[in-house]
Amino acid sequence: MSVSSLLKNKCYVNGKWISAKDRTVFVVINPSTGEIVGEVPDMIEGDTNEAIAAADAAFQTWRQTTAKERCQILHKWHDLILKHKEELAVILTKEMGKPLKQSMLEIDNGASFVDWFAEEARRVCGDVITTPAKGRKLFAFKQPIGVAGMITPWNVPHAMVTRKAGVALAAGCTVVLKPAEDTPFSALALCELGEQAGFPPGVLNVVTCSRQNAAKVGNAICTSPLVAKISFTGSTAVGKILLKTGASTVKKFSLELGGNAPFIVFDSADVDRAVAGLIVCKFRNSGQTCISANRILVQEKMYDSFVEKVVAAMKEQLHVGDGFDAKCTVGPLINQRAVEKVENHIKNALSNGGKLLLGGKRHKLGGTFFEPTLISNATADMLFCTEETFAPMAAIIKFKTEEEATRIANDTRSGLAGYFYSNDHQQIWRVADKINVGILGVNEGALVACVEGPFGGVKESGIGIEGSKYGIEEYLHIKYVCIGGL
Template sequence: ELGLVADCGVPETRAAVRAAYEAFCSWRGVSAKERSSLLRKWYDLMIQNKDDLARIITAESGKPLKEAQGEVVYSALFLEWFSEEARRIYGDIIYTPTRDRRALVLKQPLGVAAVITPWNFPSAMITRKVGAALAAGCTVVVKPAEHTPFSALALAELANQAGIPPGVYNVIPCSRKKAKEVGEALCTDPLVSKISFTGSTATGKVLLHHAAGSVKRVSMELGGHAPFIVFDSANVDQAVAGAMASKFRNSGQTCVCSN
C-alpha cells in the first residue's frame, strides 16, 4: 500500500468547482507579471524536488525511475514556458467596417477549467494543461487518473509552497467507481467554462456529450492511429530501431506510439 487519498464524489467535486470559481474572481485580476513569477517559483520547486517527484511517479505507475526523472523535468519545463507566456497576453487593433473606427481586441480568462488527465504521464499532462490555464488567468480543478493521484497532489503541495493562492489549483482524486459521476459533474457544472481531457476516444465522446448541454469550450486529446512509414530510401536498421523505441516506450502507452 502506497498511501491513502480521498475518494471524492459529486459533493466534493461541486465544492472544488465552487472554490475554483471564488478564487477566479481574484486570480483573474492578478497582474501578468505576478502570475509569471508564481509559475516560475513553482517550476523552481519542481526542479528542486525532482528526485522525490520521480519516486512518486515510479511508485504509483511503475514507470522506470530514469524515465520518471525525465518526465519530471519535462513537466517542469511546461511551467517555465508558460511563466514566460503569461507576460505575453497581447491584444490586437483591427479594422472595422467604419472607416474612422478601429476595434481593440483583448484576451480575457474564461474562468474555471476542468482538467482530466491520464495515468501514463501523471505529471506532464497536468503541468501542460494547468500551466497554460493559470498563465491566462483561469483557475483549475484537476481530476487525475485513479491510478496516479499522488503526483497531482504532490504538484498541489508545491504550488501551495510557491505561493499560488488557495482555490486556484484544486485536485479531486477519486476511485474508478466514482470516475464517471465526477466527470459528468465537471462537464455539467455551470461554473465550469472549459474542459480539457486526455484519454480514450470512448470517454471523450461521453464528456463531449455532457459538455454540449452548456456549450462549454472543450479540448480533447484522444486515441488515434500512428502509422510508421518507411520509405525506400530510408536506412532500414535505423527505422527498425526507431519503430521499436516508439512502440515500446513507456510500455507502449504514449500519445505517439506507432501502431
C-alpha cells in the same frame, strides 16, 4: 524535503488538504510490486462541486492579477519541481511502474511546460482594429475563459498535469483537476509545490476518486455552469461522453484522445535509424503512450532485414523489471485489464497467420509484467490495427507501394501521431502531405511532446492544441469592444 512530505493522502481544495465528505478512501497499488502506495479520498459530486465553487470564487481575483505576477509564481513552481525532481520521479515510478530514468525525464518535460507558459503569460496580446466609421475605436481584448476542469491520464501523470494546469494558470484561469485513479499522487505532490510557489487558495484544486465514482465526478465537472472549459486526455470513447455531457452548458473543449499511429519504413530508409526509432517509439513506457507506434508497415525489399534487426535490438536493449532496477527499460503494464487486452491482440494475430518471433506471454516476474513481443506476417485486418494495443507488442505488416502504405496509414478514425522513414526527398514531401495526423515524425521515432511543438490530433483523436505558442489560446476568449461617440 523527504518523499513522505510530498506523498499526500488528502485532496487539495481551496488551499486546504481535505478528505471526502463521507470519509471514504481508495487505495493505489504499485503495479510492479502489488504493494499499496497509499490511500486517497474517494470523492463524489458534492465534493467536486465545492471544489468548482472555490475555483470560481478564486477566479474573480486571479483573473485580475497581472501577467507578470502569474509569471513569477509559475517560475517559482517550475524551480520547486526541478528542486524536488528525484522525489517526484520516485512517486511517479511507485504509482505507475515506469522505469525511474523515464520518470526523471518526465519530470523535466513537465517542468518545461510550466517554464514556457510562465513566459507566454506575458505575451498575450489583443488588437486595435481599423474602424469603418468616424468617432469610433475598435479593440479585440483577450481574457481568461474562466474555471477549467481537467481530467488527466495515468500513463504520463506528472507532465499531463503541468501541460494542462500550467497553461490555464498562466492565462488567468483557475483549475479543478481530477487525476486518473491509478496515479493521483503525482498531481497531489504538484499541489504541495504549487502552494509553496504562492498560488492563492482556490486557484489550483485537485479532487481524487475511484474508478467507480469517476463518471460521477466527470459529470459534475461537465455539467457545472461555473466550468467554462474542459481539458481531457484519455480514450476516444470517454472523450465522446464528456463532449456530449459538456454540450448541456456549451463548454469549450480540448480533447487529446486515442491514437493508432502508423510507423512506415520505405525501401529507401536508413534501416538502422528506423530500427532505433521503432524501439524508442514502440517500447517507451512499456508501449503505453498515445503516440506509440501501433501499425508498423515495412516495404517488401526492406522487410526481412528490418525484422531481423528489430529482433536483435529487442533482445539487446529491452529489459523487463521493476522501475527502480537500473537495468530496467520496460516496466509493468498498469493493470490486469491491460494484460488481457494485449493477450487478446496476440491471440488474434497468431490465429490469423501472424508469426511469433519474440515474447507473446506474461513475464516470469508475474503481476502485470509482460514480455516484449514481436510478430511478423501481420496484416491490416488484424485486431491491433483497429485498437490501440497500449503494451510492448509490435506486429509488422509488409507492403508493396507508397500508395498502399498511405492508404493503410489513413484507414482509421484516429489521427494523432504518425511516423515514416525515407531518404527519398520527393517521397518525404509527398507522404508528409498525405498522412492525415496532427503530429508527424519523419526519420524520427522519439517524437516527445516538447513544449515548443503544438500537440493535438485530427479526426477522432481530439480537438484543440496543447503546448507551443498556440496552447494558451485554448484558455482565452476574445472580447470585441467598440467605443463610440469619440
